[in-house]
Amino acid sequence: MLWKFVRALRICEYHYNASDLVGRFWHYGSVIVNGHAKIGKNCQFHGNNCVGNKGVLDEAAPRLGDNVEIGVGAKIIGDIYIADGVKIGANAVVVKSCYNKGATLVGIPALEVRK
Secondary structure (H helix, E strand, O other), X not given: OHHHHHHHHHHHHHHHHOOOOOOEEOOXXXXXXXXOOEEOOOOEEOOXXXXXXXXXXXXXXOEEOOOOEEOOOOEEEOOOEEXXXXXXXXXXXXXXXXXXXOOEEEOOOOEEOXX
16 A cells, blocks of 8 residues: 555656656665755666755755665765765665766765775
8 A cells, every 4th residue: 555655656756846857766665865865867876865965054965866776774864965976785874975987985974985
């Protein structure tokens, strides 16, 4: 029964927000996005994610570039910027900006993996 509600809610949100601005959600689970966050095109959320501020009452929220992929359970917190094409690993906690396009971030706190 719950999945029917979640599906209906996502369809409703899609049509309410905009045709091209909603990211892709690959799994069921909560995805919390701060109202002041900026999400780029084709971002992928894999479930149980949080994109929010540090709990203060200002508008400082994350800004994600295009084609960012966020693994299961990953959190992006604070007034930070994530560049285009960045991949964030499962359960990573990102608290610092990443300006390197195509980087991979993993760990708590998240650090860039060297190739």
